Amino acid sequence: xxxxxxxxxxxxxxxxxxxxxxxxxxxxxxxxxxxxxxxxxxxxxxxxxxxxxxxxxxxxxxxxxxxxxxxxxxxxxxxxxxxxxxxxxxxxxxxxxxxxxxxxxxxxxxxxxxxxxxxxxxxxxxxxxxxxxxxxxxxxxxxxxxxxxxxxxxxxxxxxxxxxxxxxxxxxxxxxxxxxxxxxxxxxxxxxxxxxxxxxxxxxxxxxxxxxxxxxxxxxxxxxxxxxxxxxxxxxxxxxxxxxxxxxxxxxxxxxxxxxxxxxxxxxxxxxxxxxxxxxxxxxxxxxxxxxxxxxxxxxxxxxxxxxxxxxxxxxxxxxxxxxxxxxxxxxxxxxxxxxxxxxxxxxxxxxxxxxxxxxxxxxxxxxxxxxxxxxxxxxxxxxxxxxxxxxxxxxxxxxxxxxxxxxxxxxxxxxxxxxxxxxxxxxxxxxxxxxxxxxxxxxxxxxxxxxxxxxxxxxxxxxxxxxxxxxxxxxxxxxxxxxxxxxxxxxxxxxxxxxxxxxxxxxxxxxxxxxxxxxxxxxxxxxxxxxxxxxxxxxxxxxxxxxxxxxxxxxxxxxxxxxxxxxxxxxxxxxxxxxxxxxxxxxxxxxxxxxxxxxxxxxxxxxxxxxxxxxxxxxxxxxxxxxxxxxxxxxxxxxxxxxxxxxxxxxxxxxxxxxxxxxxxxxxxxxxxxxxxxxxxxxxxxxxxxxxxxxxxxxxxxxxxxxxxxxxxxxxxxxxxxxxxxxxxxxxxxxxxxxxxxxxxxxxxxxxxxxxxxxxxxxxxxxxxxxxxxxxxxxxxxxxxxxx
Amino acid sequence: xxxxxxxxxxxxxxxxxxxxxxxxxxxxxxxxxxxxxxxxxxxxxxxxxxxxxxxxxxxxxxxxxxxxxxxxxxxxxxxxxxxxxxxxxxxxxxxxxxxxxxxxxxxxxxxxxxxxxxxxxxxxxxxxxxxxxxxxxxxxxxxxxxxxxxxxxxxx
Ligand code: FES
Ligand code: FES
Numbered sequence: 001x002x003x004x005x006x007x008x009x010x011x012x013x014x015x016x017x018x019x020x021x022x023x024x025x026x027x028x029x030x031x032x033x034x035x036x037x038x039x040x041x042x043x044x045x046x047x048x049x050x051x052x053x054x055x056x057x058x059x060x061x062x063x064x065x066x067x068x069x070x071x072x073x074x075x076x077x078x079x080x081x082x083x084x085x086x087x088x089x090x091x092x093x094x095x096x097x098x099x100x101x102x103x104x105x106x107x108x109x110x111x112x113x114x115x116x117x118x119x120x121x122x123x124x125x126x127x128x129x130x131x132x133x134x135x136x137x138x139x140x141x142x143x144x145x146x147x148x149x150x151x152x153x154x155x156x157x158x159x160x161x162x163x164x165x166x167x168x169x170x171x172x173x174x175x176x177x178x179x180x181x182x183x184x185x186x187x188x189x190x191x192x193x194x195x196x197x198x199x200x201x202x203x204x205x206x207x208x209x210x211x212x213x214x215x216x217x218x219x220x221x222x223x224x225x226x227x228x229x230x231x232x233x234x235x236x237x238x239x240x241x242x243x244x245x246x247x248x249x250x251x252x253x254x255x256x257x258x259x260x261x262x263x264x265x266x267x268x269x270x271x272x273x274x275x276x277x278x279x280x281x282x283x284x285x286x287x288x289x290x291x292x293x294x295x296x297x298x299x300x301x302x303x304x305x306x307x308x309x310x311x312x313x314x315x316x317x318x319x320x321x322x323x324x325x326x327x328x329x330x331x332x333x334x335x336x337x338x339x340x341x342x343x344x345x346x347x348x349x350x351x352x353x354x355x356x357x358x359x360x361x362x363x364x365x366x367x368x369x370x371x372x373x374x375x376x377x378x379x380x381x382x383x384x385x386x387x388x389x390x391x392x393x394x395x396x397x398x399x400x401x402x403x404x405x406x407x408x409x410x411x412x413x414x415x416x417x418x419x420x421x422x423x424x425x426x427x428x429x430x431x432x433x434x435x436x437x438x439x440x441x442x443x444x445x446x447x448x449x450x451x452x453x454x455x456x457x458x459x460x461x462x463x464x465x466x467x468x469x470x471x472x473x474x475x476x477x478x479x480x481x482x483x484x485x486x487x488x489x490x491x492x493x494x495x496x497x498x499x500x501x502x503x504x505x506x507x508x509x510x511x512x513x514x515x516x517x518x519x520x521x522x523x524x525x526x527x528x529x530x531x532x533x534x535x536x537x538x539x540x541x542x543x544x545x546x547x548x549x550x551x552x553x554x555x556x557x558x559x560x561x562x563x564x565x566x567x568x569x570x571x572x573x574x575x576x577x578x579x580x581x582x583x584x585x586x587x588x589x590x591x592x593x594x595x596x597x598x599x600x601x602x603x604x605x606x607x608x609x610x611x612x613x614x615x616x617x618x619x620x621x622x623x624x625x626x627x628x629x630x631x632x633x634x635x636x637x638x639x640x641x642x643x644x645x646x647x648x649x650x651x652x653x654x655x656x657x658x659x660x661x662x663x664x665x666x667x668x669x670x671x672x673x674x675x676x677x678x679x680x681x682x683x684x685x686x687x688x689x690x691x692x693x694x695x696x697x698x699x700x701x702x703x704x705x706x707x708x709x710x711x712x713x714x715x716x717x718x719x720x721x722x723x724x725x726x727x728x729x730x731x732x733x734x735x736x737x738x739x740x741x742x743x744x745x746x747x748x749x750x751x752x753x754x755x756x757x758x759x760x761x762x763x764x765x766x767x768x769x770x771x772x773x774x775x776x777x778x779x780x781x782x783x784x785x786x787x788x789x
Numbered sequence: 790x791x792x793x794x795x796x797x798x799x800x801x802x803x804x805x806x807x808x809x810x811x812x813x814x815x816x817x818x819x820x821x822x823x824x825x826x827x828x829x830x831x832x833x834x835x836x837x838x839x840x841x842x843x844x845x846x847x848x849x850x851x852x853x854x855x856x857x858x859x860x861x862x863x864x865x866x867x868x869x870x871x872x873x874x875x876x877x878x879x880x881x882x883x884x885x886x887x888x889x890x891x892x893x894x895x896x897x898x899x900x901x902x903x904x905x906x907x908x909x910x911x912x913x914x915x916x917x918x919x920x921x922x923x924x925x926x927x928x929x930x931x932x933x934x935x936x937x938x939x940x941x942x943x944x945x
Contacts, residue, residue, distance in 0.1 A: 010882055017890030018878040020825020020865030024891065027824035120810075198829045198837055198925050199891040250827075250891030251925050283830040509889030509926045674885045678931055682888060685928030709834035709923070717916040717929040746928075 004518040004528065008674035012528070013513040022248040025202035025219045026280045033204075034063055036266060036279040037122035039112040039129055040288065041104035044138035044360035044702020045151060048102060048111065052130040056114060059128050061121030064273055066113045066265070068101025074268065077259055078233040079325040080225075082480040083163050083334050083356070091163035091356070094154040096324035096363075098234070098261040098268075104133070105153055105323035106361050107704055108288025110261050115273055119280075138360035138702035142320035143297045145359045153323055153358035162321050162356040163330065167338040167418050173351035176312030180303030184385045190374045191772050192295035192320065192696040193689075194706070195367045196714055197508075199250020200281035201290060205266030209274065214242045216267045221252040221506050222546020225483065227538050229259040229327070235268055242267075246536040249508035253686070254366040255290040256508065257548045258327040287707045292696055293367020295320035296333065296374050302382035308390050308397045310345050315352040315378060322363035329365045330356060335479055336371030336467070336549075342416035343379040344427040344465050344640055345401040350417040360702040366548060368686050369466075369747040376464040380752035384461065388763065394461050394756070395435060402427045402463075408733035413635075420467065422638045423740075426666070429728045431463060434642040434664040437724055443646065451764060456649045457659070458761025462753035465640045468741030469554035471633040486632035487555040488542040491520070491563040493625035495612035497605030499524060500532045501563070504544010505556030507535060510743065511675040512552060516560055518671055519737070523564040524604060525591025542628055550639075550741030553671065558735040559631035565736075566627040571607045574625075577618040578602055578610060637732045637740035641665035643684070643749040645757040651765065654780030656692055656758055662724045663749065668732040668740035676742045677725050683746020684723055689715045690747075691754035695773050794858040798823065799867025807854045814838045816854035817864060825865035825894050829923065836922030839895035840864045846902035848921075865894035868901070876942040877901055877935070886935030888926035896922050900936045909940055 016022045053065040076095040083091050099110050112129055116122035137151040144150055145160040153160050177183060204217040214237065220226050223244040231239040249256060266277045281289065296317045303312035319333035338352040369376075387397040403414050408424035415421050438459075447457045470476055473484035488504035499520055505512060517531040534540050544556070568588055575593035576583040579600055586593045591604040610617065611625040646660040663680055670676050693713040697705045706712035731738030751772070758774050759767060766786040770779065791806035798821060805820055817823045817840070826849060829837035838850040841863040868875045877900050880886065887893040896919065903910060903918040910918065915936045916929065924932060 011885065014882045014887065014890075017887055017893050018865075018874070018881050018897065019869055020823070020894055022825075022890050024824075024827070026828075027818075029819075029822070120808075196925055197889070197891075198835060198923060199827070199889065200829065249889065251889040253925065283832065283835075509887075511888070678885050678888060678927060681928035681930040682926045683928075686925070708832045709830050710832050714923060714925065715928070716923065717919040717932065718913075720916075720929055722912065722930050722933060723928065 004522045005671050007672065009514055009518055009528065009672055011511050011514045012517060013511065024199055024248045024250055025204060025217050028204055028217055030204070030206065030276040032275045034115050034117060034273060034275050034277050035119040035122050036277050037114045037119065037126050038110050038262060038279065039114065039126045040285065041107060041109040041111055043104055043133055043135050044107050044140065045136040046104050046133035047136060048100065048104065049132040049134055051112065055128040055130060056125040059121065059125035061117035062114060062125045063117065064115045064269065065129065066099060066269060067111070068097060068099040071098045072101055074098055075234050075236070077261060078229055079329065080327045080482045081331040082482060083165055083330040085163050086166055091330060092157045093325055094157060098265050107702055108285065108362060109323065113265050113269065115269060115277055140359050140361050140698035140702050142295065142318045142357040142359055145357045146318065146355060153360055157358060160358045162325065162358055164353065164355045165334050166353040168351035169349060169417065170351045173312050173314055173349040176349040177301065177303045177314060180311050181306045182304045182390060183301055184382055184389055185299065185301040186378070186381055186385060186769060187299045188771055190294045190296040190298060190377055192364065193293040193367055193694050194287055194696050194712055195253045195255035195290055195293060196286065197251030197253055197255055200283055200286045201256065201260065201262070202280040203263045203266050204276055204278045205270035206276040207271040212241060214267055214270070216242065216244045216263060218244065218246055218263050219249045219256055220246040221249065221256045221508060221548055223506065223536055223538050224504060224543050225546055226259050226263060230264055230267060234264045243539045246506055252508045253368040254293065254370055254548060258291050258365055284708055287712070288362055288704055291326040291363050291365035292322065293364065294374060295364050298378055300378040300382055302386055304386050304390060308386065308392050308400055310347045310401050312349040313341060313347050315341060318355045318357055320359055320361065320364050321356050322361045323358060324363050326363035326365035329363060330480070332366055332371045337375045339418045339420050340372050340375035340465065340467060341379065341418050343376065344403060344463050346403045347417065352418070361698055368683065369744045372466050372744065372748045373687065373751055376462065376748050377752045380462045380756060384756045385768070395431060395440065398431060398461065398463050399428060407730065421635065423635055423732050423734055424730050425638060425640055426728065426730050427463060427640055430640065430642040430664040430666055433726060433728060434644050434662050437664070437726060438644050438660065438662045456651055456761040458647050458649065458757040458759065460645045460753045460755065460757025460760055462643045462749040462756065464749040465638055466745055466748050467636045467638055468550035469633055469637050470549055471555065471636060473632050483545065485545060486630050487559045488544045488628070488630050489556070489559040489563045490542050490628045491560070491567055491626065493567055493608045495609055497526065497608040498530045499526060500534060501560060502534045502541040503556050503560060504541055504546070505535060505552040506547045510547065510552060510679065511672065515553060515672050515675055516557065519557060519560055520564060523561065524567065525589065526604060550743035553737065553739045554637045554732065554735055554741045555631060555633055557737050557739060558633065559629050561736045562631050563627045563629040566629065567625060570625060571604065573618055573621065574607045574610055575602050578616065634734045637668065637735070639665060639667045639740040639742065639745050641745060641749060643753040645750070645753040647754065647757040647761055649758055649761045649779060651783050654776035654778070654783065656774055656779060658688065658721050660724065661721060663746065664726045664728065665742070665745045666728045666730050667742040667745065669729060669738035670727070671739065679742045680725050680746045681723055683744055684750040685715045685720055687747040687750030688720065688754055691751045691772055692774050792855050794855055796857045797861045799864060809853065809855055811854045812850055813852040813854050813857050814849040817849060823864050823866055827891055827894060829891065834923070836895040836899060837892055839898040839922060841898055841901060846899050865897065868897065877904070877939040879942065880935035880938035884931050884934040884938050886927065886932045892922060892924040896924065896932060900939065903936065904940055904943060908944055
């Protein structure tokens with residue numbers, strides 16, 4: 001055993017992707033297929049006075065036109081996480097209709113669906129749909145939305161407040177601040193982002209009347225979750241009569257977790273129309289309908305003693321929910337942000353309050369990192385600001401504040417001030433390694449030399465923690481989750497000893513077909529080619545929760561590993577019977593059972609065959625070699641690390657150039673380093689995108705100004721450098737693989753590292769703070785401002 | 790009013806009548822069923838639709854099908870020969886140059902054009918050449934390495 005785990009195995013799924021043979025949802029063409037186009041609101045807030053469908057109905061190729069009237073008896077989209085007000089009242093949860101009948105609440109809100117013989121005809125007919133709107137005042141800024149007299153998004157939600165929430169010890173924290181030697185504070189917006197997976201969302205609804213059976217193909221990260229929400233909450237159709245397939249999915253980053261109206265609409269309408277219906281977003285639709293990320297308005301303060309020890313943290317955030325609650329929206333600023341404010345620091349007093357607010361904007365939900373980048377950003381900015389004001393080195397101030405190492409076995413887990421218990425950590429080790437790679441002292445020296453020549457080099461740190469694989473179900477249920485957070489697997493050993501495994505987790509770029517196969521091959525001692533990993537089809541795989549929150553390996557991989565253990569256990573019994581030996585005398589290694597101390601052995605394939613041709617079989621044992629497993633972890637996992645960015649800023653133009661980027665992450669045990677590095681690279685790029693380029697800006701009227709790739713810049717190849725990536729390994733003590741999760745670390749860490757680097761570069765000019773994204777214009781203006789004052 | 794066109798795609802000749810407004814990418818995907826060419830945007834920005842037309846990398850969402858009349862096209866499906874991967878495909882596999890794979894066909898086609906013009910590009914040149922192709926998954930790190938791998942292999 002152990003030959004493949006830890007190896008950079010080349011991905012087995014790649015062949016179809018590099019030869020143009022992958023199957024994304026929009027690639028599927030079914031007999032009799034029709035095409036849907038969604039007519040969307042051009043206004044942020046307007047009353048629909050009247051819709052006249054007659055001209056659209058009569059347009060060439062049009063099969064049906066559906067409006068809010070047609071779906072008024074269909075439920076709206078449900079929210080999957082309930083957070084209560086501080087006073088115990090339940091959060092405000094207004095209906096999120098599939099098609100709006102009365103009032104549109106954001107640009108892009110769904111108003112009608114046109115089904116036609118072709119996409120073009122459906123789109124052409126949309127031009128002929130006569131809709132009369134009465135345009136109303138809108139509010140997009142969450143801080144303004146809570147002001148008295150602001151336009152209301154939902155009439156029955158006073159001051160647009162969805163809920164307020166708090167965590168930590170307020171009195172203790174206030175006292176810590178009162179007694180502190182030094183306090184730093186920052187006010188900023190963690191700006192709104194658009195996820196922009198390169199594959200636009202797509203859904204195909206099919207209804208087979210003869211079998212009374214629905215099929216939904218959808219670009220989703222979690223087909224079972226979609227099926228459950230669709231059946232039990234929205235359409236009220238029997239779950240066993242619905243199959244949801246998420247075939248190849250072109251990236252998600254959170255945006256494809258959620259249940260969207262189009263999925264329900266094509267499924268519902270396929271029955272009305274009697275033919276399959278395909279809908280695929282155009283990018284301009286993705287911009288206004290894929291759930292956005294971040295959008296926090298925050299005031300954060302950190303208190304220090306004379307020596308630079310952090311003695312308190314106080315955070316107050318207004319979190320924008322958008323116009324409706326998306327599937328997991330309430331959990332993001334609370335349980336994925338407020339609970340992460342301990343960071344990697346031994347801060348003794350923390351208090352955080354959140355006000356979640358509706359505005360006339362696209363709903364906001366989890367986007368890569370989801371709450372944790374916001375937590376890391378404010379912590380890392382505050383720590384750096386503290387270092388600067390106290391005249392300390394940013395590496396040193398971190399070092400003296402780190403939680404000391406603990407492995408979660410010999411030393412217990414670390415109990416934070418904000419509810420979580422960290423599993424294992426050695427934070428300083430990642431800092432040391434990162435400093436070594438970057439050559440810190442030399443680099444500071446270069447920085448000094450550069451400054452003498454009028455060049456502005458900056459070095460920025462981010463020492464972060466992340467929480468992955470949130471669990472166990474009972475705990476998250478108590479916190480308001482309306483779903484379990486376990487994962488499932490089926491291990492099916494075929495009679496010839498080949499192995500098919502089915503996972504409830506889903507891959508859309510993460511390479512499960514390889515990583516999971518490595519686990520199977522190593523554990524059972526079979527060649528990698530003998531393993532097939534199946535995911536993404538509710539008809540094939542057991543009920544599973546899908547992929548988000550970097551949970552696949554920690555939760556799904558562990559479910560698989562537990563299933564494999566059951567195979568070995570039963571296999572051992574069969575082998576003992578066939579070898580006429582006692583179970584205790586057998587040893588399983590490299591795909592063979594051997595009677596210890598003898599050369600008597602039997603192979604995995606022989607045992608598999610015996611299990612299905614049980615002519616000579618242990619008495620009373622069921623034939624077959626197949627196990628289904630559900631794994632509910634004992635705790636979250638907590639990866640961590642240190643990232644260092646080096647930038648140069650041109651004060652004449654404000655342009656920031658990334659020079660180097662070092663990432664030392666600890667994601668626990670690594671199954672496939674190639675894939676883990678890839679996840680880290682991609683994550684870093686997305687975080688850098690937030691730091692330097694990306695912002696979904698709304699104007700006063702609620703128009704999304706950055707609504708295409710022409711106005712919304714995501715990182716391109718020449719914006720970035722090659723990253724210097726390394727890691728330390730602190731295994732997770734509570735899952736059978738020791739893994740923690742690697743999908744979001746890069747994004748969580750990199751935004752703060754880059755912004756800290758830019759501020760470090762410009763510190764000699766008197767710059768103390770900058771608002772993201774650090775576009776040349778914004779940096780230049782900030783420089784002008786400090787020079788003028 | 791449909792217009793007859795004749796195009797060679799991956800060595801095969803196709804004759805079809807198409808609407809004058811049909812995009813080339815729609816022709817490839819919907820008419821020929823060659824779904825290896827992808828659509829990622831509606832502003833000619835992302836490069837997911839990149840193919841080779843008469844040896845030049847073009848964004849097939851910016852051209853009409855009728856503009857390809859008489860042209861020779863190469864798409865993702867035509868790059869491997871007799872089951873043997875092209876060095877660029879092999880590079881993307883060896884160096885983990887793809888994750889979700891959605892940008893990959895366009896990336897590979899753009900890389901193909903680059904290596905035709907510059908057999909040994911340095912990192913900067915690779916990054917500049919791929920500037921019109923977006924990838925949201927890889928951070929481009931391994932895409933650069935994939936192209937370097939291919940260049941080395943082709944030059945050997
Ligand atoms: S589809 Fe985006 S450039 Fe062609
Ligand atoms: S691999 Fe997913 S967009 Fe490039």
